[in-house]
Amino acid sequence: MSVIKPALQQPELIAYFSGANNYCWLYFRNGEKKLLAKPISYLESQLPDFIRVHKTILINPAYIKSLDEPPHKKMAGKVHLDSGEVFPVSRRRWLQVVESLQNRSAGGSRVEKVNSSPEPYELPLTAQAYDSAGTSLFLITNDKEKAAQAELLIRDKWPTYPIHIGQNSAPLIELLKQLPEHEYPLLILLDARTQTAERLNTLQRLKEDSELSRIPVVLLVLPTEQLVINGYQRQANSVVSMPIGSPLFGHTIERICQFWLHIVSLPGSGRATK
Structure with a gap:
């Protein structure tokens, strides 16, 4: 206080x-x-x-x-x-x-430009609202504490990249299918350490879709060799193994974002590889 x-x-x-x-x-x-x-x-x-x-x-x-x-x-x-x-x-x-x-x-306050629209904006017919085009990140996790930590980190270090957080990956496919290609997120982070079967199924569906498959997906799994293999078999772009409650969660998310947002070239981002 x-x-x-x-x-x-x-x-x-x-x-x-x-x-x-x-x-x-x-x-x-x-x-x-x-x-x-x-x-x-x-x-x-x-x-x-x-x-x-x-x-x-x-x-x-x-x-x-x-x-x-x-x-x-x-x-x-x-x-x-x-x-x-x-x-x-x-x-x-x-x-x-x-x-x-x-x-x-x-009242005399200065705002250089305010462009309004006479019509309200419709929300997507999904469990989550989507607010940004081509610059956003999705994090699907059941760990509310770590989700808050990741959101604060990204808001602090990458404020121009909105992050959308959910606990259930099932609605993700339908949400993305409603969007034009230029509005796809830059990166999807799937935390499969607790909801393993659901996340792996979502990953497989994403990578089997001819349009959605280009979205990079990073899969977080428990540190077992078979889960790492399962992730790559379903074509995850990266698989990161980490125990539940790891104190390195925030550091890991930061390194993931640093790589995917600043080092590699992503479709539609207009950036060349550094």
């Missing part, structure tokens, strides 16, 4: 919050950051003037430079901060964000 209370008393010093489950990163406008043991919903209730642009991002509107309209209804919009950082604006929140910024503009 020694960090939270002073921060809430001086919201003008805050740029934004990046949250995952019961934790949040607090980013100050001077570049400093602090980890808070509070969910983003709590901070949103304490700072009603701040704008929730995404389920994991709460922004000080005074720090917003411009807002880009989604290219079409299945894609997210974008919010640009004065610092140059860019975050997705989820389709469910788009109209609310636009209205909030337009009200601030009418």
